[in-house]
Amino acid sequence: MKLYSYFRSSAAYRVRIALHLKQLPFDYVPVHLLRDGGQQLKDDYRTLNPDGLVPTLIDGDMTLQQSLAIVEYLEETHPEPPLLPKQPADRAYVRASALQIACEIHPLNNLRVLKYLKHTLGVPEEAKNEWYRHWIESGFASLEARLAHDPRTGKLCFGDTPTLADICLVPQVFNAQRFSIDTQRYPTIQRIYDHAASLDAFKAAAPGAQPDAE
């Protein structure tokens, strides 16, 4: 397999965690999101990924986009260890936690959105940072409420073994800390993050451990 990735991309980070959890070897192809006006926007990359986004996963003659679709594909083609629980209601619960991050927090704070706020709308730096904090904080507050009260929470989002929810949570917390959000205010999220970050697969997938890390 071949993964087109950028070390700091949260979406690529999710897929890297899944690949390492399932111990699947892959070639790492760096796509620099800032250099040359964004290598992800070049025509040759867009033939692989029309949206001009990382990650893209190549598996044989398959070209796959969208991090959550890629993780579900890995789950279906390499079921061990499972990244989703067995029961449909539990699977829905784990997917809902993952989607709460992937649909309600991350899309508002990615690079192309922050660029639009700054360059097109002329939003000042401080208000742009406040925007960033606002979506992280409102998203983390409701995620914390869910995780703190649901009996299914363990050392990780669902019990003690990694699931799709942790795969989305860890990159989002990493990202928040990079933007100086005080994640200690969300004690369950912080506790889960600390535990997950200590696991080998999460360490191997971390931005600092990638070949294109700066």
Place this chain on the structure above:
Amino acid sequence: MKLYSYFRSSAAYRVRIALHLKQLPFDYVPVHLLRDGGQQLKDDYRTLNPDGLVPTLIDGDMTLQQSLAIVEYLEETHPEPPLLPKQPADRAYVRASALQIACEIHPLNNLRVLKYLKHTLGVPEEAKNEWYRHWIESGFASLEARLAHDPRTGKLCFGDTPTLADICLVPQVFNAQRFSIDTQRYPTIQRIYDHAASLDAFKAAAPGAQPDAE
């Protein structure tokens, strides 16, 4: 089953389509997103949905959130008719199309984001509408590129029977037209929308057919 819904919510619309495709009866509970400062933000609703978002689906003693997690749950618990193809690579392709809408387009244009732009950032009406158009148009352009060129496209996003991709596409096109986007510029999207909208399940799920339609 009981569905907490708002007639115009794209995310609730997705779940309504899935329920009707699978011919599952449900009670409709309206949650008015504008009235009383937003009924979805009230404490009693937030006990069901900590994010304060629609939809929420109640199935027996299960409370389920996030539209795509709910549709996957319905797919797992009521497999017929299937809303995802059989092969993992095809399933990934359909999920990627759905997520491209659910993660790259819709989150930027929903009510709470438009409110933040207007009230917190003070973005003028015209620039706010341009923001809305920008994310629809860039998202539809890459979705059109994918659908126009992939041999798996049929009368619908994947072949001729409805999938998760159509379930996301139809509400997004409906929403775009409401904001006066010229969707004729995306001929494959428009063609798929026209066909899907003619099917009974999609008609029954349409905003205008809901008990809380205005």
